[in-house]
Amino acid sequence: MADSLGARTRPYRAVLASRARSQRSYRASFAVDLASSMLVGVIELAEIWVLFHNVVELGGLEFSQILLVFGLADLCFSLADMTFGHCDNLPTYLRAGTLDVFYLRPQPLLLQLVTSDISLRRLARAAVGAVALVVGLTVNDIAWSPAHVLLLLVAIVSGYAMFAGMFVWAGGAQFFLVEGAETTNAFVYGGRYAATQPASVWNRPLWAVFGFFFPMAFTGFLPALWLLGVEAPLGLPDWVGWCAPVAAAWTWVMALVSWRLGVRHYQGGGG
Amino acid sequence: MTEPIIETTGLTREFKVRDGLKRRTVLAVDDLTxxxxxxEAVGYIGANGAGKSTTIKMLTGILVPTQGSVTTCGLRPVQDRRRLARQVGVVFGQRSQLWWDLPVRESFRILAAIHDLSAAAEKERTDELVERLEMAEFLGTPVRQLSLGQRMRAEMAAALLHSPRLVILDEPTIGLDVLSKQRLREFLVAERRTHGTTLLLTTHDMGDVERLCDRILVIDRGRLAYDGDLPGLSRTVGAERVLVVDLAESIEDLTGIPGTRHLGSEGHGLRQRLAFDAEATTAARVLASVSERAEVLDLTVEEPDIEDVVRRIYAARR
Amino acid sequence: MKASFGRTGRNLARGAGRLRLLFLMRGTIRVYWRILVAGFRRQSAYLLAAFGGLVANTTFGLLKVAILFATVRAAGGELQGYDVALMSTYIWVSQGLLGSVNLFGRIDIADRIKDGDVAVDFLRPLDVQAAAITTEVGKSLFNLIPRGIPSVLIGGLVVGMALPDHPASYLLGAVSILLGIAISAATVYLVVAAPGFWLVETRGLQILYMVVSGFLAGLFVPIWIFPKWLEMLAQATPFPSMMMYPVDIISGRVDVTESLVLLAVQLAWLAGVGALGQVLTRAGRRHLEVQGG
Structure with missing residues (x-):
């Protein structure tokens, strides 16, 4: 009985519940946080919209179609940012020695780090992504079938996993970079920016980096193409959007290797 | 013979440091057995950078040794870190394990969940700690609003909540006022008496060592420089104690008393300070000699300063 | 004789007064020069961080190239005066300025004001606001070396870019960049740091600043391709003065006359934002004195 799920998750639930409570307890400041967070989402959408204010089509997609790409990618990113975003604080933890405290607790380090916080304010930003997604799904001409519904669900889960993996990957790299934390921002936040674009406008080096190595094109763009029935670029097969789970698995392989190497470096005296 | 709670053999830890463009290797802990x-209650003392923190990190599985072996509570700290964490409690004077924006009580609740204490065990242990560390008045206060003394008491309770067999304290009394120090020491003595807890503490405070430890380890540049009790330590280094006497009348400097050195006088000789070697004479004998010259109104004996002891040990080894 | 002597004396006295004023001014300039240099030097300790910033700048730059070039091409090769080459210049100069123009809303003095430590700074014979802004400008100027110049070089070599026709564009552009940096520092001081005299928590303001400033300064998309109403809205704020105008001037998108107009606009914003910050600082100081810190 001691090994039931409830018992095993008790430590994590205790921390998360109290983090959530404490954020909501300062009502005024939580409201401001929610509003700013929503504004972030709105402005990110506006960045794309102003481009379509000038042209009808970019990379073969119209604005209504891009809404679907943006909605998928931004919803997944916001949810990952809410639950994994504080992995970015690792350099601070390393400098202050807070990480050593995690070593003194009987849980795996990565799980402790991930469950050490949750940023509820990012729900507001996720809401922007969700609205964009719903509008995108409604205004576009989608030949709905059970497969379409399934792919939508697969894409959301995989996209969330990919962005979450990116945060963990970056966390592992922080053990080596410490001061150079911004280097990983290029790929985590750069990845988010890339994920909301029509990837058909990329050149080959960008495809190599954000298409496959960090598989950002699989979070929104490629699944959206299949949903819309639009042909994939670079001569990729039609069903490439269905490979999102593979891309997510690959991201997590990278994430865990990076984390493992980072921790080994830390215990080996990087601190 | 019982199983030791800490055992190290040839424990060594190197660090590579960048010295400009060159890299060189520094031995933080060197062949420590x-x-x-x-x-036991062990004081682990040494100058800054002597290797104390590195040792503690290896004992708790935060750092991997370069060479040698270490077992803590019969476990291998790195491989068995999670099992070890249930048996060890650590108080770092400098880094907090509490949640700074939460009330103290809430931090305890989370820690109880982390160590998977049953509701009954949680209540019993929390009540015990709250009473002994006199924390009732600030249980509802967020950690960031606590005074340093209050915070250290809460930190102590946080580290001991899961009733660890081994408690490691890194500078537990640093920066505290006399009263707070006293309270923490009394608590640790009582904790040891009731639960048989093993204590290992690093400190710069001789008072901590005197009141809490029955064994002292001195570390010098990563090597063990002394292992024994406090009187033995004073003997080894010949550290002097100081007798301070307040006299009824002002007299000349108290020079020429056997086994002593006159350190100074205040108030025209009303208060005088004499250093004496505990090996050569005793406080009583010195006092008797002083009383022959003038009436003694009050006296105090100052213990050797820990930094001084460490300095002397280091000097003797070089 | 007497009269003329008196006049000479008065003239002498006036001359001496003027001289003293000159010395005072020289002293003041020297102090702020030193603060500027200190900020510059302090930043040089963070070279690794600057390198990380450069990697991020370049990656974002390449993504901007992809999407903005595609937009220009989709618009038929020219969009609101931007061709591909000019767009490239816009992208790489703005990416290069990202390490220097403060669009993040973080400023060292903010914590000191919020915690009340600034009370100590008021005891120094220095203007708190001016010193804080000068330090930030010093740090920003340093960042041009490891982040600004390499960004532009990488962009120029890898992607290629347009250069201005008139050599004066470089000089005017340099002045405009300096002004842009100063305006951003002064605005962050005004919007994020100074409210700390009254507010307990200013993190929300910082985030708000970060969100709005980048967009309206023209970091992601030049404000000239915004819809008209949004472009007007942006121009009603100091944000385009921080990045858009300097980029316009140094890329040669605007001619010398237009450049001078933009410089004048920048000066006006600097004066306005600086003056408001000064007012808030004085009020904040009174508030601090009444409250006793």
Missing amino acids: LRIEPG
Whole structure:
């Protein structure tokens, strides 16, 4: 009985519940946080919209179609940012020695780090992504079938996993970079920016980096193409959007290797 | 013979440091072999950078040794870190394990969940700690609003909540006022008496060592420089104690008393300070000699300063 | 004789007064020069961080190239005066300025004001606001070396870019960049740091600043391709003065006359934002004195 799920998750639930409570307890400041967070989402959408204010089509997609790409990618990113975003604080933890405290607790380090916080304010930003997604799904001409519904669900889960993996990957790299934390921002936040674009406008080096190595094109763009029935670029097969789970698995392989190497470096005296 | 609670053999830890463009290797802990039995209270002292923190990090599985072996509570700290965490409690004077924006009580609740204490065990242990560390008045206060003394008491309770067999304290009394120090020391003595807890503490405060420890380890540049009790330590280094006497009348400097050195006088000789070697004479004998010259109104004996002891040990080894 | 002597004396006295004023001014300039240099030097300790910033700048730059070039091409090769080459210049100069123009809303003095430590700074014979802004400008100027110049070089070599026709564009552009940096520092001081005299928590303001400033300064998309109403809205704020105008001037998108107009606009914003910050600082100081810190 001691090994039931409830018992095993008790430590994590205790921390998360109290983090959530404490954020909501300062009502005024939580409201401001929610509003700013929503504004972030709105402005990110506006960045794309102003481009379509000038042209009808970019990379073969119209604005209504891009809404679907943006909605998928931004919803997944916001949810990952809410639950994994504080992995970015690792350099601070390393400098202050807070990480050593995690070593003194009987849980795996990565799980402790991930469950050490949750940023509820990012729900507001996720809401922007969700609205964009719903509008995108409604205004576009989608030949709905059970497969379409399934792919939508697969894409959301995989996209969330990919962005979450990116945060963990970056966390592992922080053990080596410490001061150079911004280097990983290029790929985590750069990845988010890339994920909301029509990837058909990329050149080959960008495809190599954000298409496959960090598989950002699989979070929104490629699944959206299949949903819309639009042909994939670079001569990729039609069903490439269905490979999102593979891309997510690959991201997590990278994430865990990076984390493992980072921790080994830390215990080996990087601190 | 019982199993030791800490055992190290040839424990060594190197660090590579960048010195400009060159890299060189620094030995933080060098061939350390020691054995600590359950129930002991050990003071681990040494200058800054002597290797104390590195040792503690290896004992708790935060750092991997370069060479040698270490077992803590019969476990391998790195491989068995999670099992070890249930048996060890650590108080870092400088880094907090509490949640700064939460009330103290809430931090305890989370820690109880982390260590998977049953509701009954949680209540019993929390009540015990709250009473002994006199924390009732600030249980509802967020950690960031606590005074340093209050915070250290809460930190102590946080580290001991899961009733660890081994408690490691890194500078537990640093920056505290006399009263707070006293309270923490009394608590640790009582904790040891009731639960048989093993204590290992690093400190710069001789008072901590005197009141809490029955064994002292001195570390010098990563090597063990002394292992024994406090009187033995004073003997080894010949550290002097100082007798301070307040006299009824002002007299000349108290020079020429056997086994003593006159350190100074205040108030025209009303208060005088004499250093004496505990090996050569005793406080009583010195006092008797002083009383022959003038009436003694009050006296205090100052213990050797820990930094001084460490300095002397280091000097003797070089 | 007497009269003329008196006049000479008065003239002498006036001359001496003027001289003293000159010395005072020289002293003041020297102090702020030193603060500027200190900020510059302090930043040089963070070279690794600057390198990380450069990697991020370049990656974002390449993504901007992809999407903005595609937009220009989709618009038929020219969009609101931007061709591909000019767009490239816009992208790489703005990416290069990202390490220097403060669009993040973080400023060292903010914590000191919020915690009340600034009370100590008021005891120094220095203007708190001016010193804080000068330090930030010093740090920003340093960042041009490891982040600004390499960004532009990488962009120029890898992607290629347009250069201005008139050599004066470089000089005017340099002045405009300096002004842009100063305006951003002064605005962050005004919007994020100074409210700390009254507010307990200013993190929300910082985030708000970060969100709005980048967009309206023209970091992601030049404000000239915004819809008209949004472009007007942006121009009603100091944000385009921080990045858009300097980029316009140094890329040669605007001619010398237009450049001078933009410089005048920048000066006006600097004066306005600086003056408001000064007012808030004085009020904040009174508030601090009444409250006793």
